[in-house]
Amino acid sequence: MSVTFKDVAKLAGVSTQTVSRVTNGADNVSPETRDRVNQAINALGYIPNKGAQMLSRGKSKTLGIVSLDIALHGVALIVNGVRQQAYEKGYGAALSIVENNEFGRIKAAIRELASQQVDYIVVNVPLTQEMAEQLVEQFTSLNFMFIDVPEHSKVNYVCAEHTEGAKMAVQHLIACQRENFLLVTGPNASTGSSLRRAGWRDELTQNGKNIVASYEGDWDAQSGYLAIRDALAKKQSFDAVLVANDQMALGVLCALNELGISVPDKVSVVGFDNISDSAFFTPPLTTVEQDFLALGQQAVKRLLDSTEQSPHSYCQLILPTRLIVRSSTSVKTKQGENAQEILNHLDKARALLQSSLERN
Amino acid sequence: MSVTFKDVAKLAGVSTQTVSRVTNGADNVSPETRDRVNQAINALGYIPNKGAQMLSRGKSKTLGIVSLDIALHGVALIVNGVRQQAYEKGYGAALSIVENNEFGRIKAAIRELASQQVDYIVVNVPLTQEMAEQLVEQFTSLNFMFIDVPEHSKVNYVCAEHTEGAKMAVQHLIACQRENFLLVTGPNASTGSSLRRAGWRDELTQNGKNIVASYEGDWDAQSGYLAIRDALAKKQSFDAVLVANDQMALGVLCALNELGISVPDKVSVVGFDNISDSAFFTPPLTTVEQDFLALGQQAVKRLLDSTEQSPHSYCQLILPTRLIVRSSTSVKTKQGENAQEILNHLDKARALLQSSLERN
DNA sequence: CACATTAATGTTATCGAAAACATTTCACAC
DNA sequence: GTGTGAAATGTTTTCGATAACATTAATGTG
Numbered sequence A, B: 001m002s003v004t005f006k007d008v009a010k011l012a013g014v015s016t017q018t019v020s021r022v023t024n025g026a027d028n029v030s031p032e033t034r035d036r037v038n039q040a041i042n043a044l045g046y047i048p049n050k051g052a053q054m055l056s057r058g059k060s061k062t063l064g065i066v067s068l069d070i071a072l073h074g075v076a077l078i079v080n081g082v083r084q085q086a087y088e089k090g091y092g093a094a095l096s097i098v099e100n101n102e103f104g105r106i107k108a109a110i111r112e113l114a115s116q117q118v119d120y121i122v123v124n125v126p127l128t129q130e131m132a133e134q135l136v137e138q139f140t141s142l143n144f145m146f147i148d149v150p151e152h153s154k155v156n157y158v159c160a161e162h163t164e165g166a167k168m169a170v171q172h173l174i175a176c177q178r179e180n181f182l183l184v185t186g187p188n189a190s191t192g193s194s195l196r197r198a199g200w201r202d203e204l205t206q207n208g209k210n211i212v213a214s215y216e217g218d219w220d221a222q223s224g225y226l227a228i229r230d231a232l233a234k235k236q237s238f239d240a241v242l243v244a245n246d247q248m249a250l251g252v253l254c255a256l257n258e259l260g261i262s263v264p265d266k267v268s269v270v271g272f273d274n275i276s277d278s279a280f281f282t283p284p285l286t287t288v289e290q291d292f293l294a295l296g297q298q299a300v301k302r303l304l305d306s307t308e309q310s311p312h313s314y315c316q317l318i319l320p321t322r323l324i325v326r327s328s329t330s331v332k333t334k335q336g337e338n339a340q341e342i343l344n345h346l347d348k349a350r351a352l353l354q355s356s357l358e359r360n
Numbered sequence C: 001c002a003c004a005t006t007a008a009t010g011t012t013a014t015c016g017a018a019a020a021c022a023t024t025t026c027a028c029a030c
Numbered sequence D: 001g002t003g004t005g006a007a008a009t010g011t012t013t014t015c016g017a018t019a020a021c022a023t024t025a026a027t028g029t030g
Helices: A005-012 A016-023 A031-044 A050-057 A073-088 A103-115 A129-138 A162-175 A191-206 A221-233 A246-258 A276-280 A292-306 A339-359 B005-012 B016-023 B031-044 B050-057 B073-088 B103-115 B129-138 B162-175 B191-206 B221-233 B246-258 B276-280 B292-306 B339-359
Strands: A062-067 A092-097 A120-124 A143-147 A157-160 A180-185 A210-216 A240-243 A268-273 A286-289 A316-319 A322-324 B062-067 B092-097 B120-124 B143-147 B157-160 B180-185 B210-216 B240-243 B268-273 B286-289 B316-319 B322-324
Touching: A005 A016, A005 A031, A016 A031, A050 B050, A062 A073, A062 A103, A073 A092, A073 A120, A073 A292, A092 A103, A103 A120, A103 A129, A120 A292, A129 A143, A143 A292, A157 A162, A157 A292, A162 A191, A162 A240, A162 A268, A162 A286, A162 A322, A180 A191, A180 A221, A180 A246, A191 A210, A210 A221, A221 A246, A221 B276, A240 A246, A246 A268, A246 A276, A246 B276, A276 B221, A276 B246, A292 A316, B005 B016, B005 B031, B016 B031, B062 B073, B062 B103, B073 B092, B073 B120, B073 B292, B092 B103, B103 B120, B103 B129, B120 B292, B129 B143, B143 B292, B157 B162, B157 B292, B162 B191, B162 B240, B162 B268, B162 B286, B162 B322, B180 B191, B180 B221, B180 B246, B191 B210, B210 B221, B221 B246, B240 B246, B246 B268, B246 B276, B292 B316
Parallel strands: A062 A092, A062 A120, A120 A143, A143 A157, A157 A316, A180 A210, A180 A240, A240 A268, A268 A286, B062 B092, B062 B120, B120 B143, B143 B157, B157 B316, B180 B210, B180 B240, B240 B268, B268 B286
Antiparallel strands: A286 A322, B286 B322
């Protein structure tokens, strides 16, 4: 079968323990022996057996991630952040994906990771406060870090400033003199989505603005598209759309463009996330940036730090969000304000067409 | 520390071997004993130790994936397909991500997975034929499956019909009476990108069409955007753009829209991949679909099947691509053909504006 | 009733690496 | 030259689960 210490030891003419010393970089091995062992390792193509290492060491130097579907761009970035930081700290990363956020599935995923003897677990799945606390209680041998769990939970968490970010979006649209708002939220089960919606709602009612309708999307472009089509089919009148992520905002823009409703003038749109694509939407999207990568990185950093702390202090870190203003929002053009200018353009265009028509 | 068989056995009043029999679902255990053991397992919250299992069983029932960055949407879908199929066949999945496609990194990743005693490895990183063959040769104890490796390599592979798909895109644009083509490729290191470019080139030269310029992008929207800006800055004239993926096509569309160059009329654009967003671009993108999920799934399916085959037969599966026609392509409007129609529209618009202007 | 058969369970050895402990060798001090 | 300590290496035991083998008890058969 596979090459083990025994084979290496035999070839190098030493004991297995000496081989172990070499692979672990112990300093009490003579240079000549070390060389001989390393040569044997290379010659045989020795690869350590993680299972055996885990067993004898007791710990695995591995961090587990329980995550939503990585096909969601934000999720993939968070996972990247986690992996990267884990790797930097000398940890491996084991990823377990849960399709839906059924609690049983999540527990099973954690059990799966626990069976791999992971030392830490980062959970990036929407959970209620109770669920998070229950997990910590149930899996006492594991150290948890949660991402985007409700604030004030008695667990370690790292969170984006969803509510504040949402409020900034509203404030910006109010500054754009918008009055009637359409909301497109994420799935209600998502903590992030709930927080954003709450932020929107708070700020809108506080400023006496009108919420025309609220649609629950599923994060992808189609749900944004369908929301707008439905709203327009119902002849609802709005001059601003708040969208819970950029991908749905793409669908929103598509529907508006398709129907010839001018963005940003007639309807302004603000997204959330600032994914790299959103700068290239038509028009480029005003959005609220959150730093997914940093979220993942900080989750790991704080988790590893927290174990050195006293047991009853939690890491509760909230990362800032910030408004990125692009062309999908603007102050409403007063009717007729630019009309003369547009008229001039039209005349010019007309003349051009006319002449080309005559030439044919 | 953690709960082991010993603890369970003691509580249930049986031997550890009996506990093992229960957890492995052996049939020669009396129902009462089984119940007693299961109760003990639940009471203690026993979780098996994968390392120990691996060690004693010899095999891990795990499949390794070496993959590019999962932040690329297509990659994430492939990984999903692999995981899903592996899971279905009773295998776990260990993911190792390599940042760049440096060969040393890839080898290290495989070694890492091998140390976890994976039984199979799916490689989704651009490799040359030689590299792929070398890996198979070096890691004799592993069973490999490659995704998108050059055809006719002497290894197992699953591949999308890049070249054919690319040709379909060209044929479609030729049917749209396009003459001057701009190319935006993916990174040259990518096998998929090379195959697509080759397909474009072949079909274009065969039909005597003009390649105005070729830009090498890095898969993201910005590189598509920059390509167009550069081409226009150099006053290049083209009426069709072939783009190696949809995300870059988004950037292409953005640049064209921004400059008021009408898509599809003045310039038609075809992407590649058919990611879910592309139906919601402005305008919705004509593109070549490839089924990433199926690619991942088939990779695993064939890999598991192949080990039952004779050693010197390779699985070499090529999955079809298909053209999805949307609004980013069209037959070129003959100058003046629709002019009268447009003129009528203009007149209507003018009247509307005029009246609103007078009202103010 | 003695003996074969099977069901249910227990005992021991094993996987590969590493920790704990043991031994050997050599250098140096007194 | 004997004792002390450190460096280099070897031996034994351990981790947790399981395969291989061993035992016991119960059942059935001629």
